Amino acid sequence: MPISGFPEWMPPQRMIEQRLLDRIRTTFELYGFAPLETRSVEPLDTLLSKGETSKEVYLLRRLQADENAKDDDSLGLHFDLTVPFARFVVENAGKLQFPFRRYQIQKVWRGERPQEGRYREFLQADIDVVARGELPFHYDTEMPLVIGDALGGLPIPRVRIQVNNRKVCEGFYRGLGLEDTAQVLRTVDKLDKIGPARVADALIETAGATRAQADACLELAAITAEDGSFADAVRKLGVTDPLLDEGLDELLRVVETAREHAPGLVVAELKIARGLDYYTGTVYETQLEGYERFGSVTSGGRYDSLASTGKETFPGVGISIGVTRILGLLFGHNALNVSRSVPTCVLVAVPAEEQRTTCDRVAAALRKRGIPTEVAPTAAKFGKQIQYADRRGIPYVWFPGEPDTVKDIRSGAQVEADAAAWQPPSGDLHPVIAG
Structure with missing residues (x-):
């Protein structure tokens, strides 16, 4: 109490x-x-x-x-x-x-x-x-x-x-x-x-x-x-x-x-x-x-x-x-107020538990470049993983594949991306505080 x-x-x-x-x-x-x-x-x-x-x-x-x-x-x-x-x-x-x-x-x-x-x-x-x-x-x-x-x-x-x-x-x-x-x-x-x-x-x-x-x-x-x-x-x-x-x-x-x-x-x-x-x-x-x-x-x-x-x-x-x-x-x-409830900018989706190591590598590459990233907790259906990101205000979901893609879940826009080069807009990188 x-x-x-x-x-x-x-x-x-x-x-x-x-x-x-x-x-x-x-x-x-x-x-x-x-x-x-x-x-x-x-x-x-x-x-x-x-x-x-x-x-x-x-x-x-x-x-x-x-x-x-x-x-x-x-x-x-x-x-x-x-x-x-x-x-x-x-x-x-x-x-x-x-x-x-x-x-x-x-x-x-x-x-x-x-x-x-x-x-x-x-x-x-x-x-x-x-x-x-x-x-x-x-x-x-x-x-x-x-x-x-x-x-x-x-x-x-x-x-x-x-x-x-x-x-x-x-x-x-x-x-x-x-x-x-x-x-x-x-x-x-x-x-x-x-x-x-x-x-x-x-x-x-x-x-x-x-x-x-x-x-x-x-x-x-x-x-x-x-x-x-x-x-x-x-x-x-x-x-x-x-x-x-x-x-x-x-x-x-x-x-x-x-x-x-x-x-x-x-x-x-x-x-x-x-x-x-x-x-x-x-x-x-x-x-x-x-x-x-x-x-x-x-x-x-x-x-x-x-x-x-x-x-x-x-x-x-x-x-x-x-x-x-x-x-x-x-x-x-x-x-x-703050634009999201967590520092995370990108959630790396997990297609299957056997691919978690690949997902961890993507997250590590993004973090190395200063992009706050976490990996999805479970390999649930992608819809549920997107829902998880949305509830926490995480703006981007990363899908590992051939090639990798990243989705802005607010607009629905999805593009091919390389973890060694992709950069979010500066306003999305960290939570924004507003009065």
């Missing part, structure tokens, strides 16, 4: 996922990111020190654990790939070339309430750039471009990357006279969930804001623009602070770079805060057109002190694609 929050894909869905991953992986490598895989478990103190995640961490325990052994109690499954990556960088700093660019495509586990598009076990595809000591800001402007390229070449709805900068928010809150900026950020981050009126009340209750200060925070959060006009809108609110100016300059660079390279991809959205505590500057969230009500499908940001040895700091910036999240939403709305 199904277990809530732990998805299992059928073969057609899994093929769609694999194509998606191929595109993402290829794009990441085009930008020079190198692959990495880290372990699935981390010490609990590492996992619990990075924000409000303690309720979501899955513990790792052995069924026959020794009562006196403490190690099992101190391990948890990772809930994202950024925290393990930061730990990996610190432990391997002597072996890495900085700035270190890596991508990671792995499962993560998060014990939150499952709902449409939200799972307890899901696949993430991350990129990060980490430096030793100081990370130039231009890497913040590169992140959205990589995601735009990776997802833009897929048959999925258009993505829109919302960007903000925590320095804008924190500087603004400081300029207003609010001291607990982290609490204000966490509260404003709930805007989409609880609405402006309840956010204002919560700011007064938990962050010590006056009604006027709470209203100003909401005015800032309401600002949105596809160009640099957001900076003027912020300045019109009349709040000043050096950190606010620094954040506005950085955010302007991200928005203007994206406008030049990928118009319409990025929008400044000043309500975006991100729930995790380790972000220090630029933050990203991404919406899928038509699926905005389900929230962000990719997210990330700049973190200046997540990876640190005490003596040295390794600042980074990264962004993560919620692969399972995107697919779960699209599968749930039947918005993605």
Whole structure:
């Protein structure tokens, strides 16, 4: 029986996922990111020190654990790939070339309430750039471009990357006279969930804001623009602070770079805060057109002190694609399909069991040339073998003989063919994914 929050894909869905991953992986490598895989478990103190995640961490325990052994109690499954990556960088700093660019495509586990598009076990595809000591800001402007390229070449709805900068928010809150900026950020981050009126009340209750200060925070959060006009809108609110100016300059660079390279991809959205505590500057969230009500499908940001040895700091910036999240939403709305349920392009028919060796040779010759091929399971009547291919969406049936022939069972066209030379149209070679 199904277990809530732990998805299992059928073969057609899994093929769609694999194509998606191929595109993402290829794009990441085009930008020079190198692959990495880290372990699935981390010490609990590492996992619990990075924000409000303690309720979501899955513990790792052995069924026959020794009562006196403490190690099992101190391990948890990772809930994202950024925290393990930061730990990996610190432990391997002597072996890495900085700035270190890596991508990671792995499962993560998060014990939150499952709902449409939200799972307890899901696949993430991350990129990060980490430096030793100081990370130039231009890497913040590169992140959205990589995601735009990776997802833009897929048959999925258009993505829109919302960007903000925590320095804008924190500087603004400081300029207003609010001291607990982290609490204000966490509260404003709930805007989409609880609405402006309840956010204002919560700011007064938990962050010590006056009604006027709470209203100003909401005015800032309401600002949105596809160009640099957001900076003027912020300045019109009349709040000043050096950190606010620094954040506005950085955010302007991200928005203007994206406008030049990928118009319409990025929008400044000043309500975006991100729930995790380790972000220090630029933050990203991404919406899928038509699926905005389900929230962000990719997210990330700049973190200046997540990876640190005490003596040295390794600042980074990264962004993560919620692969399972995107697919779960699209599968749930039947918005993605694949042209056949198996990779097979050709079924080699078996005239009689004594000829199976000949049929195997034909299949081997076709596979050698990159044509996905299988041999019929039994030497049934040809009509039944064609029916078998049709049920599985296999477009071609090959009949060994003198000479061999191949039949397109969709059109009924049949031609003489040589396994060493015949080639199907490129659109038939592999299953085609359509939105």
